[in-house]
Amino acid sequence: MKAPEPRLQRKLLAWLLGPLAALLVLDTGVAYWNSVRFSNLAYDRALFEIGREIVLHVRAEPAGPRLDLSDAAGNILLRDPDDLLYYRVVATDGRLLGGDPQMPQPRNGAAAASPRPARFYEDVVHGEPVRMMVAWLPVGSAAAPTQVRIQVAETLHKRTRFAWEMVANVVLPQVLLIVMATAVVWFGVSRGLQPLQRLRRAVSDRSHLDLSPIATDDVPGEVRPLVDEVNELMARLGRTFDFQSRFVADAAHQLKTPVSGLKAQIELALRETDPERVRHSLAQLYISADRLSRLVRQLLSLARNEPGALDAMQLHPVDLDACALEASMEWVPEAIRHEIDLGFEGAGEPLMIDGDPDRLRELINNLIDNAIRYSQRGGRVTVRTEKTAADQCRLGISDDGPSIPVEERQRIFERFHRLLGSGQDGSGLGLAIVSEIATLHGARITLEEDTDGVGNTFSVFFRLRSS
Known part of the structure; x- marks a missing residue:
């Protein structure tokens, strides 16, 4: 029951x-x-x-x-x-x-x-x-x-x-008084709870799409903190729904072109009878599928690192120096394939920060990938970690790619923004993901020209973990 x-x-x-x-x-x-x-x-x-x-x-x-x-x-x-x-x-x-x-x-x-x-x-x-x-x-x-x-x-x-006659003479007036008090209390409580009833109706009559704040003009002071918390919750839900709507719109826009390209190449391969041309079409299909797979991974990574994901993120003590070294070693084969000199200059000591190891590795991977992708063959990419202050450390990645104009240095961290004339394939999501992960860790990211005057240097400043 x-x-x-x-x-x-x-x-x-x-x-x-x-x-x-x-x-x-x-x-x-x-x-x-x-x-x-x-x-x-x-x-x-x-x-x-x-x-x-x-x-x-x-x-x-x-x-x-x-x-x-x-x-x-x-x-x-x-x-x-x-x-x-x-x-x-x-x-x-x-x-x-x-x-x-x-x-x-x-x-x-x-x-x-x-x-x-x-x-x-x-x-x-x-x-x-x-x-x-x-x-x-x-x-x-x-x-x-x-x-x-x-x-x-x-x-x-x-x-x-x-x-019993004496009891009746004493108790009956009291019973009558209590009955009258019950009626008065019942009426008073019912009247006092009417603002809550109006609040309930105001919430129940709302559309599921209406996340505007609940009016607190007639809300009792005892209930106002609860209504304020509900309004704050609806504001967070509104921001989450906005993020989701933007992500769905972005994903639909970005997936439309590669999916259409795959479909066109498949139709072309189906019409070919020459085995060499069919093989060429399949090779192009593989390249397109690889680009589509990378785009999907970046979209999922972007959704996972949306602002507000901090509630679900678990922070642990992480050695930034060791994490950067490990990530750099994984990119050595790709650097060799592009004839890039990939180097690592460590701090020589542990740099302990509070962070999510997987997201930090993703941040480093995107920066190295971006540096290798835009550097010329025979160029150089350097990953550095160093302690810059008593409570701060720096992760820096330098490349020999084309210098990014000053007026573009803020926009490159926006979603789907790509530099014109770079000649490289990409979705414009890598640096946006880096920016989102840095924000989740309370880090600051900057972009300057490399010290030798060729290329760019991306720097991410983290707060050291207090011992």
Whole structure:
């Protein structure tokens, strides 16, 4: 069975009205206890007076006291329209002088002669709960007094009825007051939660494409931080959707041309009958497929390194010097194939930074790939790492390619931007990926002319890891 949905209104009413209900129950218990006490005080006096009237009929004689109570007098004394009355009179020597012999013996030491006028307690007579009175009262002349023990028991009907009447007189006004308070609290809570209901309707009526901020004009102060966080979340979602939309548009634009080229070359190969021409077409297809594969990898890398990917990126201590050396060694065969002198100049010491090893390797690979691709045959590409300050290190990659004009040095990090007249195939994504990865690591990237005046030097400055 599904658990009931937690509701704020229900919780507020429970916390506001629950203590009132608990106080009502407690007050009812206290009122009943006081009512029983006052009822006993009132009726105990009457019970004691009945005992005194019975003792007035005891005669002191030389042989001992004797009860002289006629039936008529007994009926008058013990008559009650609501309860039954029982009595018993006993002399000091334990001799029964009159009354009901089956009444229980007094409890709590009341059987012994005592100067106390009377004791009252609850007991049972003939199977019914009663209020019992026990007293030692004097009989005879003041010169030679003697005592008799009188027990009078009365059932509890009128006492109970009187107690409940008193409880009703005390509790009923309180119940009425609580009912009125419940109605007022219910109305107040419902009115107080109306801004939340309007907020719920405003959110539920929205289109799934509407990520504009929720208005906070009528939002209670207690809920405003939550609404602010929701607005911030929608702003982040909006930026993410913008990135995704831009990526899809860019991918569709960039994939359209190579896919169309592949299709045209396949159609051309299908029409050829000369095996040499078919082989040539297949070679061209392979080159186009390789370019398409590289473009797809770069697009996926660009999507993975979008701004906002920092939440999913795990930073670890990384030695930038070792990472750059390892990446440079992997590019040696490609440099040899292009007749490029690829060199590495290390810092001579570990350069520990906080970073993602895979993304850092991707940054270095794109910079080396870009340097080899645009350098002339017989040229030189140098990868350098060095410590530039107490808390900063530098990764530099120099090439012998065409110098990039000053006015183009900012735009080359934009997506799909390519220099005209370079004569090289490319998608214009490599340096955009480098810029995105550098941003994710809090690094700064610059571009200057090489120190020998030929080519370019890309520098990425990282903050050293604090020890």
